[in-house]
Amino acid sequence: MKTRGAVYFKSLFVGLLLPLIFMACKKENDNSEPKIAVVVSTLNNPWFVVLAETAAEEARKLGYEVNIFDSQNNTALESEHFENAIVSGYDAILFNPTDADGSVSSVARANEAGIPVFCMDREVNSTLATSQVLSDNYAGSVSVGKYFVEELNKKGNYVELLGLVGDNNTWNRSRGFHSVVDHYPDLKMVAQQSADFDRNKAMEVMESILQVNKDIDAVFCGNDAMAMGAYQALKSAGLEAEVKVFGFDGAENVIERIQKGDITATAMQFPKVMAKTAAGLAHKYIEGQREFIQKSPVDVELVTKDNIEFYAAYGQKE
Numbered sequence: 001m002k003t004r005g006a007v008y009f010k011s012l013f014v015g016l017l018l019p020l021i022f023m024a025c026k027k028e029n030d031n032s033e034p035k036i037a038v039v040v041s042t043l044n045n046p047w048f049v050v051l052a053e054t055a056a057e058e059a060r061k062l063g064y065e066v067n068i069f070d071s072q073n074n075t076a077l078e079s080e081h082f083e084n085a086i087v088s089g090y091d092a093i094l095f096n097p098t099d100a101d102g103s104v105s106s107v108a109r110a111n112e113a114g115i116p117v118f119c120m121d122r123e124v125n126s127t128l129a130t131s132q133v134l135s136d137n138y139a140g141s142v143s144v145g146k147y148f149v150e151e152l153n154k155k156g157n158y159v160e161l162l163g164l165v166g167d168n169n170t171w172n173r174s175r176g177f178h179s180v181v182d183h184y185p186d187l188k189m190v191a192q193q194s195a196d197f198d199r200n201k202a203m204e205v206m207e208s209i210l211q212v213n214k215d216i217d218a219v220f221c222g223n224d225a226m227a228m229g230a231y232q233a234l235k236s237a238g239l240e241a242e243v244k245v246f247g248f249d250g251a252e253n254v255i256e257r258i259q260k261g262d263i264t265a266t267a268m269q270f271p272k273v274m275a276k277t278a279a280g281l282a283h284k285y286i287e288g289q290r291e292f293i294q295k296s297p298v299d300v301e302l303v304t305k306d307n308i309e310f311y312a313a314y315g316q317k318e
Contacts, residue, residue: 012201036064036282037085041122042095043070045197045225047251047271050314051120055094055275062283062294064091073164073196074237075102082106086113092282094195094275095129097122099166106127116285118278121271123168123295131281131292133274137169137248140267140300141176144246147265147302148181148220151244155186156217161230163222170194173222173248190216195226202229211235217243224249224266231263250303250311259308268301270315 036059040052056066069085071078078098085093086109093110095117097103104126107117119132119233152158160177163170181187191209195202202221209216210233219234221227227247234240241261247254250268257263281292303311310317 012302030256033063033065034091034286035089036092036279037081037090037117038066038068038094039071039081039085040068041071041078041098042073043068043287044072045054045199045223046253047224047249047269051096051271051275055273056280056285058276058279059094059282062279064283065116071098073098075099075106078103079106082110086110086115090115093117094120094278094282096120097124097167099164100125100168102166107188116282118282118285120274120278121169121269125168127294129294130285131278131294131296133281133296133298135169135244135269135274135300136297137172137300138176138179140248140269140302141148141173142180143300143302144220144248144265144267145177145180145302148177148218148246149187150185151264152187152218154184157188157190157213157215158218158220159206159216159230160189160192161202161205161219161221161226162192163226165194167197170197170222195221195229197223197225199225199229202226203233204229206233207228207236210234210239214239218246218264218306219243220246222248224225224254227266228253228257231257249313250314255303255308255311255313258303258305265302265304267318268303268311270298270300272296272315 038052038055040048043049052068059066069081075098103124107124107128110117116130119129121133123134190213193205195205219230224247227245229243234243244264246264247266255267
């Protein structure tokens with residue numbers, strides 16, 4: 001049986017020891033490796049996997065602990081990832097937003113917590129992000145539009161598959177394409193639908209369009225995942241040899257299809273360049289730099305059967 005004195009001294013010991021343990025842990029955390037969070041819209045698309053993994057690899061090379069968070073194209077889940085990053089004391093966030101407007105609140109919370117946010121590939125409609133590294137989507141789609149006109153000899157029926165309606169890239173690509181194609185009255189758009197940048201949804205949307213209208217000559221897709229879905233639907237309908245498919249991204253499977261002659265063209269983005277640039281900017285911020293360009297454009301290059309030899313998946317051949 002314990003005496004009151006023993007209980008007292010035990011309580012006193014615990015009371016003195018716990019603060020010492022806390023202080024030791026705090027000191028250890030203060031000296032811990034700095035951390036960078038990579039929050040990406042989705043890992044269901046190989047293109048974004050390359051973006052996220054390249055950003056993480058570059059940040060690790062620069063000396064940071066890195067974790068990748070998949071938002072699954074869900075702004076609510078994305079918001080949870082930001083809360084996690086803030087509470088966990090991350091030093092910077094490399095961010096591929098889910099929605100140009102819907103993601104602003106997450107960036108604002110990070111901003112209030114003093115955590116810099118560097119956007120990659122997709123932008124937010126706010127200047128709260130420390131810097132945004134973005135493809136020149138409009139110019140890239142202008143190049144696709146010009147080649148589209150040439151390949152169709154300025155006439156024919158076509159379908160456009162749009163990406164996520166809340167993503168500025170969707171509309172920049174569409175506007176760039178139409179800034180060229182709309183000048184040719186014999187090129188008629190018979191359908192325009194969103195497939196959310198998703199391969200399976202693009203296949204389903206294309207199948208539905210073909211049930212109503214098989215008299216089409218081309219499909220312009222807002223990304224390569226949708227281009228692959230559209231091609232799959234056309235092949236199932238026996239129309240893959242008659243309908244030209246145009247994409248946007250420079251993904252591995254589309255580069256292979258251009259080599260085989262199955263897909264006509266794509267616009268090559270450079271996810272590795274954007275990811276490495278964003279990681280480098282985050283490093284500069286953590287090292288003390290505070291002045292950054294709000295938007296840094298990255299060129300997009302047209303890839304066709306005529307120049308495919310110079311390209312590999314997600315970039316130029318090394």
